[in-house]
Amino acid sequence: MASNNPAWPRYSSNRHFDNNYASVEPEEFHYRIRQPASGLRPGFHRSIQIGSGDQFREYGSLLRQPDPRRLDLRASLRDPLQQLQVRIYNQRSTLTVCLLADLTASMSFGGTGGKLRLLTEIAASIALSAFRTGDAFAFYAADTILRQELLIPPTRRSGLPWQIAGQLYHAAPAGNHARGMLAAVQRVPARTSLIFLVSDFHWPNDLLHEVLGRLSGHIVVPLVSWSAHEYVPAATFGLVAIRDLESGQRRLLLARPGLRARLTKAQHGRRSQLHRTFVSHGHEPVFFEGHYDPRQLTEYFLARG
Amino acid sequence: MTLNLGVSYPWVLLLLPLVALPWLQMPLDSRDHSCVAALPADSLSRALQIGLAVAGSAAILATLLGIADLHRVEHSIPRVGTGAHLVLLLDRSKSMDNTFAGRRADGDEESKAEAARRLLSEFMQKREHDLFGVAAFSTTPLYVLPLTDRRQATQAAIDTLATPGLAYTNVGDGLSLALSYYRDLPMTGSRAIVLVSDGAATIDFRTQEKLRQYFPELGVRLYWVFLRTSGDRGPFDEPENEQEDTPEAMPERHLHKFFQTLGVPYSAYEAENPQALEQAILQIARLENEPLVIQEKVPRVNLAHLCYALALGALLLLLSAKLMEVRAWQA
Missing domain, CATH: 3.40.50.410 (von Willebrand factor, type A domain)
Structure with a gap:
């Protein structure tokens, strides 16, 4: 056959x-x-892809991540260079x-x-x-x-x-x-x-x-x-x-x-x-x-x- | 022993390569399996696998040989027996009809011929491996029976001693005739002439020369059983005076002397009664127990039925294996 x-x-x-x-x-x-997934698209798995996830990743300047909704006042005040700090999250990926x-x-x-x-x-x-x-x-x-x-x-x-x-x-x-x-x-x-x-x-x-x-x-x-x-x-x-x-x-x-x-x-x-x-x-x-x-x-x- | 095998239909043997079939294919249907090599070795299973292939080959081979009609061909095998080629040279002179006492035989006493016949028969029956020839002599030699292993014929020849005797005693020609039995015969065992007589005669010079030549040439031993009638002279008698010591006067003594010059082993036995004759014959029997090589014929033996039996056995083995077969690896 x-x-x-x-x-x-x-x-x-x-x-x-x-x-x-x-x-x-x-x-x-x-x-x-266990390890972060590598896909670019938002998905189910943890990843190290920056995006709209719920896993906090780091602080970054507003210029780097221009999303004013995520402005963190305490972090901005703490910054010696007086820059506006934004919370950056990892998205979940495919x-x-x-x-x-x-x-x-x-x-x-x-x-x-x-x-x-x-x-x-x-x-x-x-x-x-x-x-x-x-x-x-x-x-x-x-x-x-x-x-x-x-x-x-x-x-x-x-x-x-x-x-x-x-x-x-x-x-x-x-x-x-x-x-x-x-x-x-x-x-x-x-x-x-x-x-x-x-x-x-x-x-x-x-x-x-x-x-x-x-x-x-x-x-x-x-x-x-x-x-x-x-x-x-x-x-x-x-x-x-x-x-x-x-x-x-x-x-x-x-x-x-x-x-x-x-x-x-x-x-x-x-x-x-x-x-x-x-x-x-x-x-x-x-x-x-x-x-x-x-x-x-x-x-x-x-x-x- | 060599096995001389033959077949009646050799073309059947062309199918012999079929014997390899059981080694190419098992008699059982094989199931598919994914990792045969990973399974542990099992010596019993391995032995069974080889055994089944051997049984298959044996069944095919035996059947083919059976169809080809296997047999052992007729052949002759050399066999060492304790036998001899014996020629009984019997005196058929008239005096043999008398008893040892010199009278005519009646119901009570047996004649010399009768006693000789009886004892020679027994002698012959005891010696299974000997070849016997029979010659007789009276005035002229009588050719009776050549060397043979047929007991019945020999017995019949010895039985002729019972018939009435003929005439006189002519030992020389009788011996020549007995010697002629050995001519053109392969030297396969000891040879001896047993001369049974109750008297002697002179042997002429020419015959003497001939005998002196042929006895050593043919390697024939001589036994002389002298049936002595009481009162007569025997081979061992010494002459009473010089004048009496002539072949004519004492033929037994001079014949004995002549036999001693033949250059072959020779013994003379003097028997004055049946018991003494028996002793003499026993002595000859002892002397003639030397090894003898003879060719014995073995008739053709048909082996086809054996082949079929072997094939049947092998097939029964295969059948039992087939009945034990499991037709599935998985349920």
């Missing part, structure tokens, strides 16, 4: 009316950032929210109810939240290359969550490595943005470090999206043959309680390893296993204040 020709979109517009697409209902979460999605073949794991569905829910939720907060939203997807046809530059358009849900739901994840993420990183706006990085992160360590290194100027929230059975099969006993979506490697596993324990251990091991890697770059990751809950993200941002 996927065409490799980038001129052709990998979704068709009539799919907007599909049942699958309609089943994704974006849910909002609340986010805030932020650009970017979503970098990994669309390599491993993200198709689990079929219609799997990781792609999870990614779709997350993307729609972020787009909706950004719209409701008044921030611009940008979307970048990559597999071995940047997926141009899915790219959405920063925009405040309404209806975006549904558009993204529709186009993602039918984007066929493909490609056996995620080095296209490096190209996607280059397209991210230069000014500090809030970047959600969605992937299962079955990446080589050097790629992960490189991507995180290039995003060091941004506020990065890694969203580790795993299926409910990323490591541990559903069956408790039996033979199951598996084939890697990316490398094509085949393996036979005899599912049994002993192996189950080891697989669970491997999953926890990978989790803590990813956690350490992200934290070493200064980012706290969020793990989703099987299902997406926007409250998890709200709590995440509240906790980080």
